[in-house]
Amino acid sequence: METLERIIAEHRFFAGLESYYTDLLVGCASNVRFEAGAYIFKEGGEANEFYLIRSGRVALEISAPQRKPIIVETLSEGDILGWSWLLPPYHWKFHAHAVEGTRALALNGQCLRTKCEQNHDLGYELLKRFAQIIDRRLEATRFQLLDVYAAR
Amino acid sequence: MSTAVTTDPMLPQPYTVQEVVKETPDTFTLSLEPSNTINGDRFQPGQFSMLWAFGVGELPISISGDPGQGDRLLYTVRSVGQATHALVSQKVGESVGVRGPFGTGWPLEQARGRDVIVVAGGIGLAPLRPVIYQVLHNRKMYRRLVILYGARSPRDLLYRKELAAWAHQPDTQRLVTVDYGGLSWRGHVGVVTTLFKYARLQPARSVAMVCGPEIMMRFVTRELEAQGLSRGNIYASMERNMKCAVGFCGHCQYGPHFICRDGPVFPYEQIRPLLEKYEL
Numbered sequence: 001m002e003t004l005e006r007i008i009a010e011h012r013f014f015a016g017l018e019s020y021y022t023d024l025l026v027g028c029a030s031n032v033r034f035e036a037g038a039y040i041f042k043e044g045g046e047a048n049e050f051y052l053i054r055s056g057r058v059a060l061e062i063s064a065p066q067r068k069p070i071i072v073e074t075l076s077e078g079d080i081l082g083w084s085w086l087l088p089p090y091h092w093k094f095h096a097h098a099v100e101g102t103r104a105l106a107l108n109g110q111c112l113r114t115k116c117e118q119n120h121d122l123g124y125e126l127l128k129r130f131a132q133i134i135d136r137r138l139e140a141t142r143f144q145l146l147d148v149y150a151a152r
Numbered sequence: 153m154s155t156a157v158t159t160d161p162m163l164p165q166p167y168t169v170q171e172v173v174k175e176t177p178d179t180f181t182l183s184l185e186p187s188n189t190i191n192g193d194r195f196q197p198g199q200f201s202m203l204w205a206f207g208v209g210e211l212p213i214s215i216s217g218d219p220g221q222g223d224r225l226l227y228t229v230r231s232v233g234q235a236t237h238a239l240v241s242q243k244v245g246e247s248v249g250v251r252g253p254f255g256t257g258w259p260l261e262q263a264r265g266r267d268v269i270v271v272a273g274g275i276g277l278a279p280l281r282p283v284i285y286q287v288l289h290n291r292k293m294y295r296r297l298v299i300l301y302g303a304r305s306p307r308d309l310l311y312r313k314e315l316a317a318w319a320h321q322p323d324t325q326r327l328v329t330v331d332y333g334g335l336s337w338r339g340h341v342g343v344v345t346t347l348f349k350y351a352r353l354q355p356a357r358s359v360a361m362v363c364g365p366e367i368m369m370r371f372v373t374r375e376l377e378a379q380g381l382s383r384g385n386i387y388a389s390m391e392r393n394m395k396c397a398v399g400f401c402g403h404c405q406y407g408p409h410f411i412c413r414d415g416p417v418f419p420y421e422q423i424r425p426l427l428e429k430y431e432l
Contacts, residue, residue, distance in 0.1 A: 059333075059341065071333040074341040076350065099338055139371075143343040144331050148365040149274035149304035151178070151232045 004029045007105055011052050013080050013129055021122050028111035034058075034098040040081070041092045047084035049106045053077055056102025061095040072144075073137075074099065083130050085109025161398045164204045164249025169242045170224065175310045179230045179275060180240040181216065184248055185223055195219060196257030197282030198361075198389060198417040202397050203227060204249030205242070209235035212394035212412070214279035215253060219286060225250070228278035228310065254397045256417045258283050259387055263359040267296040269351075269381075271372050273344050273364025277301055277310050279389050279416075280363050288321055298351050298358075299326040302344030302368070306330050306337045325352055344368065345375045355380030361417075363389040370427050373420055386420035407432065 004026045008014050014022065032051070034040055040051070040058060051058075057076050063069035072094070075081050081104070084092050090109065116123030159165065167184035174180055182203075195201075195215050204210045217226025231240045242248060260283065268287050272280045287294045299318055303309045309328065319326040327350055333341035340347070344364070360376050362369050369388050376386050392404035392411045399413030407426045409415060426432055 057338075057340075061335075069335060071335065071337065071341045073346075074333070074339075076340070078349065140343050140346050143345065143368075143371050146367055147304070147331070148368045149302075149308065149331065151230070 004031070004105065007052070007054070011105075012078055013052060013133075017125060021125055024115055024119065024122055025107065025112070028108045028115065030106050030108075032104050032106045034102045034104070036098055036101050038098050040096040040098060040102075042095050043092055045092050047082060047090045047092045048109045050080060050082040050085050050109065051104040051106050053079045053081055054103040054105060056104075057099040058096050058102055059099050061097060063095070069095070073140075080130075080133055083134065085112070086127075086130060161251060161254070162396070164202070164210075164251050166247050167225070167250045169244050169246050169248060171244060172240065172242060175228060176308050178232070179228060179308075179310065181226055181228045182239065182242065182248070183217070184225050184227065184250065186250075187247060195225070195253040195282075197260065197286055198257035198279055199253035199255050200279070200394075200397075200416060201225070201227070201250050201252030201254065202394070203229075203239055204251070205235050205238035206247065206249060208238040210249070210251075210395075211235050211239070212254075212391075212397065213239075214389075214416070216278035216281045217285075218289075219282050220289060228275060228281075230275050251397060254412055256415055258361050258389075258417050259359060259419075260286055262385075263287075264293050266294065266385075267298065267354055267358040268294050269298045269300070269353065269358050269360040269376070271300045271344065271360060271362045271364075271376070273302045273368040273372075274304065274308065275310065276362075276364030276368075276389070280361060281311065281314075283361055284318065288318075288324075291322065295323065295357065296352075296354070297321070297324040298353065299324065300344055300347045300351060301327070302329045302331065302347070302364070304330065305332050306334070306339070327351060343371070345371050348375050348379060353379055353381075355382075358385060360386045361389075362386065362420075366390070366427070373424070373427070383421045383424065384419065387417055388420055388423065389416045390418055390423065391416065 059071040060073045061069045166187040168187045171183040200212050200214045203213045213227045216228040231237045270280050287297045327347040329340040362372050390411050394412045395401045395403040397412045399410040404411040
């Protein structure tokens with residue numbers, strides 16, 4: 001059986017993280033499962049965790065009045081879902097729903113924030129990793145905005 | 153890598169439309185056979201022809217069919233203007249003028265014994281489909297085949313049946329994404345570069361072939377380098393306004409190159425400095 005320590009240590013997001021920090025993270029982690037179609041979180045809700053997706057697929061949706069919601073991105077095995085737990089006011093900016101049955105590791109944001117305040121080295125390690133994800137998603141969003149396949 | 157044209161390269165040969173297949177709301181695949189027996193031109197994956205819609209105009213279109221399929225040539229055309237509209241409106245039995253094939257092909261010799269990474273965006277899958285056929289028909293010559301394909305939306309995906317079938321081929325990983333997905337779409341949503349994190353790549357033993365809008369290729373080639381592919385193992389197919397197709401007229405000049413003659417397939421190393429130049 002896979003332990004939480006092992007799942008965290010083997011996840012690409014935590015690659016190279018010292019085991020001391022992994023041990024700190026385990027105290028904030030729990031296994032979660034979502035049925036296909038279930039909402040993991042909704043826009044405006046309190047962002048109290050982030051997820052390491054272990055299997056399945058999650059869609060990030062945005063909706064506007066008088067328009068059908070659109071999926072702006074999907075996330076799958078190995079991806080990180082959610083960084084709103086990091087930044088005040090800790091509210092989700094999108095809906096996230098499980099397109100397929102999804103297994104994930106949830107890391108409690110309040111628990112992590114407390115540990116990061118107490119241990120700034122852990123906080124810096126986490127911020128570096130999230131900054132990379134934010135950077136990649138920002139680049140992907142800019143690429144998406146170019147709408148490169150539209151007829152000109 | 154170029155193939156000599158056996159007839160006068162400026163003289164269109166008559167071809168007969170055998171079939172027109174609607175791929176997406178605005179994109180069609182024409183299947184053409186030579187009306188005379190003098191042709192029988194073989195093509196290399198990646199090459200293009202000049203297709204003449206009589207009375208309307210002539211356009212460069214990549215060959216999108218199977219290189220082993222005899223005289224029949226397939227062209228996937230997106231209807232975005234007068235001449236492309238005239239081409240896709242052809243009926244079975246009607247005649248189209250064809251010059252070519254022209255230009256350089258994909259580096260399939262160099263790819264022997266290596267993994268082949270195909271990265272396509274939008275209609276850029278058309279010139280890469282012959283590569284996929286070639287690899288699948290000669291499976292022992294190549295190692296893994298990785299196909300990464302991005303389209304604007306689910307309804308813009310080309311070759312849907314084949315896309316589904318390629319996913320089940322041995323030693324093949326096929327990942328598809330769309331930039332915008334509705335709620336009924338169950339696949340991946342995100343730009344084509346977001347697929348790389350799911351691709352099982354062995355950069356040191358891979359050759360990558362990229363085709364799509366030029367901006368997309370800039371993002372993709374950057375990502376391929378970040379994944380560890382050397383520039384010498386990345387190839388891209390370029391597009392410009394080709395007219396003569398044999399390097400005389402200069403319409404398709406791209407820096408020091410004529411795309412019709414020196415391309416359309418270029419080693420990335422050769423064009424990298426040009427890709428980021430404004431207004432080129």
